[in-house]
Amino acid sequence: MLEVKNVTKTFVRPGSRTLERPLDSVSFTVGEGEIVGLTGKSGEGKSTIARLLCGTLKPDAGNAIFGGEPLFDEAGYNRSIGLSIQLIPQQPFSALDPKQRLGDAVAEPMLCHKLVRSKQEAFDEVKRLFVDVMLGEELLNRMPSQVSGGQAQRVSIARILAVKPKLLIADEATSMLDMFSQAQIIGILRSLVKTKGISIILISHDPELVAAVCDRQYKLSQGKLCTIDN
Numbered sequence: 502m503l504e505v506k507n508v509t510k511t512f513v514r515p516g517s518r519t520l521e522r523p524l525d526s527v528s529f530t531v532g533e534g535e536i537v538g539l540t541g542k543s544g545e546g547k548s549t550i551a552r553l554l555c556g557t558l559k560p561d562a563g564n565a566i567f568g569g570e571p572l573f574d575e576a577g578y579n580r581s582i583g584l585s586i587q588l589i590p591q592q593p594f595s596a597l598d599p600k601q602r603l604g605d606a607v608a609e610p611m612l613c614h615k616l617v618r619s620k621q622e623a624f625d626e627v628k629r630l631f632v633d634v635m636l637g638e639e640l641l642n643r644m645p646s647q648v649s650g651g652q653a654q655r656v657s658i659a660r661i662l663a664v665k666p667k668l669l670i671a672d673e674a675t676s677m678l679d680m681f682s683q684a685q686i687i688g689i690l691r692s693l694v695k696t697k698g699i700s701i702i703l704i705s706h707d708p709e710l711v712a713a714v715c716d717r718q719y720k721l722s723q724g725k726l727c728t729i730d731n
Contacts, residue, residue: 502700503531503554503668508563510549523549525724526563531668534698536690538711538718540729545721547704551672554702556583568667584614587666589674593654597645604641607631607660614664630659634689651682658689669693672704687714 510524523546531537541547552558554565556578565572567582590596597606607630608623610616617623628638634655645653654674661669671690675683691714693699705711708729711718718729 502533502535502568504566505529505550505554506563506566508550508553508560508565510546510553510558511561522724523721524553524560527721527724527726528563529719529726531700531702533667533700534694535717536694536701536703536715538715538729539702539704539721540706540708540711540718541721543706546724547721548672550721551588551670551702551704554586554668554670555588556580584664585667587661587664587669589654589658589661589669589671591673592677593650593657594645596657596660597653599645602642602644603648603656606645606656607663610660610663616664626663627659630662633662633693634659635685649682651678651685654678654682654686655689658686662693666699668700668702670702670704673706674703675710676705676707690714 506528507526508524508528509522509526511520511522513519514521527550539547539550549558553560554572559573559577567586570579570582572579572582604624604627607627608620611623611626612620617626627641631638631640636652636655636659640648640652648656675686678686690701694701703711703715719726720729
């Protein structure tokens, strides 16, 4: 499904001319219905990979092939392909409009991308998505300020699922949550892999979590990626 090929990214450190290369000819693959873990210390480039795959950064060299097509070409990021790659945020409330009801937040991307024929069809799908992420219909009309962090993260996942992604990138998606909410999110991710065939890149600073959840895992250090045996 996804093949990252020899990707390099270099930054100039703010306030100096020092070059930093968090990614130095990095390559890895993610198969269909697979959970791949990515660990490493803070600042080692894990989130840089996420940003590249979501199109907010462009590699200096190399490319990523998704579904047989390159994510980057001379014009930049291929957004028609990139819609199938979605990022689960570390801070769920940042992904939600504080003035928008939760049901409307999940319906919005379906309507924006014309994935449904009517508002009624969108809200019927919202109800199904709420079931997928273990939320009750009573939350549809609530505002973000009226739910917990764990509930907000599940709403964020439902909103992402509304565009029918094939690959989810969970970048420290449970780090801001309590243990119970973390377990719920991991359970939902596992269920999505099993029932929908979605692939997941799980980015975490917690190697024990990655080892317990992932089919394969990599560690990023000093710009290089190495495979870790499960």
